Amino acid sequence: MKCATFNTNSIRARLPILLDWLEREQPDILCIQETKVQDKDFPDPAFRDRGYSTLYRGQKSYNGVAIVSRERATDAEFTLTGEAEEPARFIRCRVAGIPVINVYVPQGFAVGSEKFVYKLRWLNTLLDHLHAAFSPDQPLLVAGDFNVALEAKDVYDPEGLRGEVGFHPDEQALMGRLFEWGLVDLLRKHHPEGGQFTFWDYRIPNALKRKMGWRVDYILATRPLADTSRDCWIDTGARSLPRPSDHTFLVAEFALP
DNA sequence: ATGGTCGGCAACCGA
Numbered sequence: 001m002k003c004a005t006f007n008t009n010s011i012r013a014r015l016p017i018l019l020d021w022l023e024r025e026q027p028d029i030l031c032i033q034e035t036k037v038q039d040k041d042f043p044d045p046a047f048r049d050r051g052y053s054t055l056y057r058g059q060k061s062y063n064g065v066a067i068v069s070r071e072r073a074t075d076a077e078f079t080l081t082g083e084a085e086e087p088a089r090f091i092r093c094r095v096a097g098i099p100v101i102n103v104y105v106p107q108g109f110a111v112g113s114e115k116f117v118y119k120l121r122w123l124n125t126l127l128d129h130l131h132a133a134f135s136p137d138q139p140l141l142v143a144g145d146f147n148v149a150l151e152a153k154d155v156y157d158p159e160g161l162r163g164e165v166g167f168h169p170d171e172q173a174l175m176g177r178l179f180e181w182g183l184v185d186l187l188r189k190h191h192p193e194g195g196q197f198t199f200w201d202y203r204i205p206n207a208l209k210r211k212m213g214w215r216v217d218y219i220l221a222t223r224p225l226a227d228t229s230r231d232c233w234i235d236t237g238a239r240s241l242p243r244p245s246d247h248t249f250l251v252a253e254f255a256l257p
Numbered sequence: 258a259t260g261g262t263c264g265g266c267a268a269c270c271g272a
Contacts, residue, residue, distance in 0.1 A: 009263070009264070009272080010263085010264050010265075012264095012265095013263085034264095034272085036264070036265065060266090061265050061270080061271085062265085062270080062271065063271095109271080115271095147272090201262085202263050203261095203262055203263085203272085205261055205262080243263090243264095246272080
Protein backbone atom coordinates (compact mmCIF):
# COMPACT_ATOMS: atom_id res chain seq x y z
CA MET A 1 0.00 0.00 0.00
CA LYS A 2 1.31 3.41 -1.03
CA CYS A 3 0.08 6.63 0.62
CA ALA A 4 1.01 10.20 -0.19
CA THR A 5 0.34 13.81 0.76
CA PHE A 6 0.61 16.95 -1.36
CA ASN A 7 -0.18 20.61 -0.76
CA THR A 8 -1.31 21.74 -4.22
CA ASN A 9 -1.70 25.48 -3.58
CA SER A 10 -4.71 25.38 -5.96
CA ILE A 11 -5.71 21.97 -7.32
CA ARG A 12 -6.88 23.55 -10.57
CA ALA A 13 -3.55 25.28 -11.24
CA ARG A 14 -1.64 22.12 -10.29
CA LEU A 15 -3.88 19.53 -11.95
CA PRO A 16 -1.39 18.65 -14.76
CA ILE A 17 1.46 17.85 -12.38
CA LEU A 18 -0.93 16.13 -9.95
CA LEU A 19 -2.38 13.85 -12.65
CA ASP A 20 1.07 13.16 -14.10
CA TRP A 21 2.28 12.07 -10.67
CA LEU A 22 -0.88 10.04 -9.96
CA GLU A 23 -0.56 8.07 -13.20
CA ARG A 24 3.14 7.45 -12.68
CA GLU A 25 3.08 6.53 -8.98
CA GLN A 26 -0.35 4.95 -8.63
CA PRO A 27 -0.79 5.60 -4.91
CA ASP A 28 -3.61 3.88 -3.04
CA ILE A 29 -4.33 7.01 -0.99
CA LEU A 30 -3.45 10.65 -1.71
CA CYS A 31 -4.20 13.41 0.81
CA ILE A 32 -4.38 16.89 -0.75
CA GLN A 33 -4.31 20.29 0.95
CA GLU A 34 -4.97 23.85 -0.24
CA THR A 35 -7.25 22.85 -3.09
CA LYS A 36 -8.63 26.43 -3.10
CA VAL A 37 -11.79 25.30 -4.83
CA GLN A 38 -15.46 25.17 -3.92
CA ASP A 39 -16.99 21.68 -3.96
CA LYS A 40 -19.07 22.45 -7.06
CA ASP A 41 -15.87 23.20 -9.01
CA PHE A 42 -13.71 20.30 -7.77
CA PRO A 43 -12.18 18.48 -10.79
CA ASP A 44 -13.80 15.16 -9.89
CA PRO A 45 -13.94 13.61 -13.41
CA ALA A 46 -10.16 13.80 -13.84
CA PHE A 47 -9.79 11.43 -10.88
CA ARG A 48 -12.74 9.21 -11.70
CA ASP A 49 -11.38 8.73 -15.25
CA ARG A 50 -8.17 7.40 -13.73
CA GLY A 51 -9.89 4.92 -11.44
CA TYR A 52 -9.85 7.01 -8.28
CA SER A 53 -12.59 7.87 -5.83
CA THR A 54 -12.65 11.28 -4.10
CA LEU A 55 -13.67 13.05 -0.91
CA TYR A 56 -13.35 16.81 -0.74
CA ARG A 57 -14.38 19.84 1.24
CA GLY A 58 -13.47 23.28 0.01
CA GLN A 59 -14.35 26.92 0.13
CA LYS A 60 -13.79 29.97 -2.03
CA SER A 61 -10.15 31.14 -2.35
CA TYR A 62 -8.65 29.55 0.77
CA ASN A 63 -7.92 26.17 2.34
CA GLY A 64 -9.67 23.08 0.99
CA VAL A 65 -8.75 19.41 1.48
CA ALA A 66 -9.32 16.19 -0.46
CA ILE A 67 -8.63 12.48 -0.17
CA VAL A 68 -8.19 10.56 -3.41
CA SER A 69 -8.20 6.77 -3.12
CA ARG A 70 -8.27 3.63 -5.24
CA GLU A 71 -10.80 2.05 -2.90
CA ARG A 72 -13.84 4.11 -2.11
CA ALA A 73 -13.55 5.76 1.30
CA THR A 74 -16.23 5.20 3.94
CA ASP A 75 -17.27 6.93 7.17
CA ALA A 76 -16.30 10.38 5.91
CA GLU A 77 -16.28 13.29 8.40
CA PHE A 78 -15.32 16.82 7.45
CA THR A 79 -15.41 18.62 10.77
CA LEU A 80 -12.82 18.57 13.51
CA THR A 81 -15.23 18.88 16.40
CA GLY A 82 -14.12 21.07 19.24
CA GLU A 83 -13.20 24.61 20.01
CA ALA A 84 -11.29 25.42 16.83
CA GLU A 85 -13.66 24.58 14.03
CA GLU A 86 -13.11 25.78 10.52
CA PRO A 87 -14.31 24.16 7.32
CA ALA A 88 -11.98 22.78 4.66
CA ARG A 89 -9.01 21.87 6.86
CA PHE A 90 -9.88 18.34 7.96
CA ILE A 91 -11.12 15.06 6.52
CA ARG A 92 -11.44 11.81 8.42
CA CYS A 93 -12.49 8.56 6.75
CA ARG A 94 -11.65 4.88 6.34
CA VAL A 95 -9.95 3.43 3.27
CA ALA A 96 -9.64 -0.35 2.99
CA GLY A 97 -10.47 -0.56 6.68
CA ILE A 98 -7.71 1.86 7.74
CA PRO A 99 -8.71 5.12 9.41
CA VAL A 100 -7.20 8.08 7.53
CA ILE A 101 -7.00 11.73 8.63
CA ASN A 102 -5.98 14.52 6.27
CA VAL A 103 -5.11 17.88 7.84
CA TYR A 104 -4.24 21.36 6.64
CA VAL A 105 -3.03 23.00 9.85
CA PRO A 106 -3.40 26.81 9.96
CA GLN A 107 -0.20 28.55 8.89
CA GLY A 108 -0.24 30.94 11.86
CA PHE A 109 0.89 34.19 10.16
CA ALA A 110 3.23 35.49 12.90
CA VAL A 111 4.12 34.47 16.44
CA GLY A 112 1.93 36.34 18.90
CA SER A 113 -0.83 37.07 16.37
CA GLU A 114 -4.43 35.91 16.70
CA LYS A 115 -3.79 33.50 13.83
CA PHE A 116 -0.88 31.98 15.72
CA VAL A 117 -3.08 31.42 18.78
CA TYR A 118 -5.63 29.81 16.47
CA LYS A 119 -2.96 27.52 15.02
CA LEU A 120 -1.99 26.29 18.49
CA ARG A 121 -5.66 25.80 19.39
CA TRP A 122 -6.25 23.87 16.17
CA LEU A 123 -3.37 21.50 16.91
CA ASN A 124 -4.72 21.06 20.44
CA THR A 125 -8.13 20.19 19.06
CA LEU A 126 -6.59 17.61 16.74
CA LEU A 127 -4.83 16.07 19.73
CA ASP A 128 -8.11 15.99 21.70
CA HIS A 129 -9.79 14.34 18.72
CA LEU A 130 -7.16 11.58 18.56
CA HIS A 131 -7.56 10.90 22.28
CA ALA A 132 -11.35 10.83 22.02
CA ALA A 133 -11.85 8.86 18.81
CA PHE A 134 -8.78 6.64 18.30
CA SER A 135 -6.38 4.33 20.10
CA PRO A 136 -2.61 4.30 19.47
CA ASP A 137 -2.88 0.49 19.57
CA GLN A 138 -4.99 0.49 16.38
CA PRO A 139 -3.92 1.38 12.84
CA LEU A 140 -4.32 5.07 11.99
CA LEU A 141 -2.79 7.20 9.26
CA VAL A 142 -2.52 10.99 9.71
CA ALA A 143 -1.12 12.94 6.79
CA GLY A 144 -0.96 16.53 5.69
CA ASP A 145 0.60 19.98 5.89
CA PHE A 146 1.24 20.79 9.56
CA ASN A 147 3.06 24.07 8.89
CA VAL A 148 5.53 23.13 11.65
CA ALA A 149 9.17 22.05 11.35
CA LEU A 150 10.41 20.01 14.29
CA GLU A 151 14.19 20.20 14.67
CA ALA A 152 17.28 22.04 13.45
CA LYS A 153 17.81 19.46 10.70
CA ASP A 154 14.31 20.16 9.36
CA VAL A 155 14.93 23.77 8.27
CA TYR A 156 17.62 25.48 6.21
CA ASP A 157 18.59 28.01 8.88
CA PRO A 158 17.68 26.82 12.40
CA GLU A 159 19.48 29.67 14.20
CA GLY A 160 17.85 32.35 12.07
CA LEU A 161 14.40 30.78 12.09
CA ARG A 162 14.17 29.68 15.75
CA GLY A 163 11.15 31.29 17.37
CA GLU A 164 9.58 32.24 14.04
CA VAL A 165 6.19 30.96 12.92
CA GLY A 166 6.60 27.37 11.73
CA PHE A 167 9.68 26.83 13.89
CA HIS A 168 8.46 27.89 17.32
CA PRO A 169 8.75 25.83 20.54
CA ASP A 170 5.01 26.07 21.29
CA GLU A 171 4.15 24.51 17.92
CA GLN A 172 6.88 21.91 18.29
CA ALA A 173 5.63 20.99 21.79
CA LEU A 174 2.16 20.27 20.39
CA MET A 175 3.64 18.15 17.61
CA GLY A 176 5.59 16.36 20.35
CA ARG A 177 2.31 15.47 22.06
CA LEU A 178 1.15 13.77 18.86
CA PHE A 179 4.25 11.59 19.03
CA GLU A 180 3.80 10.97 22.78
CA TRP A 181 0.26 9.81 22.08
CA GLY A 182 1.61 7.22 19.67
CA LEU A 183 2.07 8.62 16.17
CA VAL A 184 5.31 7.83 14.36
CA ASP A 185 6.93 10.31 11.94
CA LEU A 186 7.59 8.03 8.97
CA LEU A 187 10.14 10.17 7.11
CA ARG A 188 12.09 10.51 10.36
CA LYS A 189 11.82 6.75 10.94
CA HIS A 190 13.31 5.87 7.57
CA HIS A 191 15.59 8.87 6.99
CA PRO A 192 16.65 10.27 10.37
CA GLU A 193 19.60 12.15 8.89
CA GLY A 194 17.43 15.20 8.10
CA GLY A 195 18.17 17.96 5.63
CA GLN A 196 15.22 16.83 3.51
CA PHE A 197 12.62 19.50 2.85
CA THR A 198 9.02 19.42 1.64
CA PHE A 199 8.43 23.16 1.20
CA TRP A 200 10.24 26.19 -0.23
CA ASP A 201 8.84 29.70 0.21
CA TYR A 202 7.90 31.29 -3.13
CA ARG A 203 8.92 34.67 -1.74
CA ILE A 204 12.57 33.67 -1.44
CA PRO A 205 14.15 33.85 -4.91
CA ASN A 206 15.42 30.45 -6.10
CA ALA A 207 14.71 28.92 -2.68
CA LEU A 208 14.68 25.36 -4.11
CA LYS A 209 18.01 25.76 -5.89
CA ARG A 210 19.51 27.38 -2.80
CA LYS A 211 18.18 24.55 -0.59
CA MET A 212 16.28 27.08 1.55
CA GLY A 213 13.51 24.69 2.56
CA TRP A 214 11.44 23.43 5.46
CA ARG A 215 10.02 20.03 6.38
CA VAL A 216 6.43 20.85 7.28
CA ASP A 217 4.50 18.03 5.56
CA TYR A 218 4.14 14.69 7.33
CA ILE A 219 2.88 11.17 7.06
CA LEU A 220 2.28 9.90 10.59
CA ALA A 221 1.06 6.46 11.66
CA THR A 222 0.28 4.66 14.89
CA ARG A 223 2.67 1.87 15.83
CA PRO A 224 0.68 -1.07 14.37
CA LEU A 225 0.68 0.64 10.96
CA ALA A 226 4.13 2.27 11.26
CA ASP A 227 5.62 -1.17 11.96
CA THR A 228 4.55 -2.21 8.45
CA SER A 229 6.13 0.80 6.69
CA ARG A 230 8.81 -0.13 4.16
CA ASP A 231 9.98 3.37 3.30
CA CYS A 232 8.99 7.03 3.28
CA TRP A 233 10.40 9.56 0.82
CA ILE A 234 10.09 13.00 -0.70
CA ASP A 235 9.19 13.26 -4.39
CA THR A 236 9.63 16.72 -5.89
CA GLY A 237 7.36 15.74 -8.79
CA ALA A 238 7.84 16.63 -12.43
CA ARG A 239 9.52 20.04 -12.06
CA SER A 240 9.82 20.21 -15.86
CA LEU A 241 6.05 20.55 -16.12
CA PRO A 242 4.56 24.03 -15.79
CA ARG A 243 3.82 25.43 -12.34
CA PRO A 244 5.27 23.01 -9.80
CA SER A 245 3.94 23.60 -6.28
CA ASP A 246 5.92 25.18 -3.46
CA HIS A 247 5.43 21.85 -1.67
CA THR A 248 6.59 18.36 -2.66
CA PHE A 249 4.82 15.04 -2.67
CA LEU A 250 5.60 12.99 0.44
CA VAL A 251 5.12 9.25 0.02
CA ALA A 252 5.03 6.21 2.31
CA GLU A 253 4.98 2.55 1.30
CA PHE A 254 3.55 -0.13 3.61
CA ALA A 255 3.89 -3.91 3.52
CA LEU A 256 0.14 -4.29 3.17
CA PRO A 257 -1.88 -5.57 0.21
C1' DA B 258 20.81 44.38 -14.27
C1' DT B 259 17.49 50.28 -10.25
C1' DG B 260 13.92 44.18 -10.40
C1' DG B 261 13.04 39.94 -7.53
C1' DT B 262 6.53 34.81 -5.84
C1' DC B 263 2.14 32.56 -6.34
C1' DG B 264 -3.05 31.86 -6.71
C1' DG B 265 -7.55 33.51 -6.32
C1' DC B 266 -10.04 36.81 -8.09
C1' DA B 267 -10.92 41.45 -8.89
C1' DA B 268 -8.74 44.78 -4.29
C1' DC B 269 -6.14 42.78 -1.70
C1' DC B 270 -5.56 38.31 1.39
C1' DG B 271 -3.10 34.28 2.58
C1' DA B 272 1.04 31.55 2.28
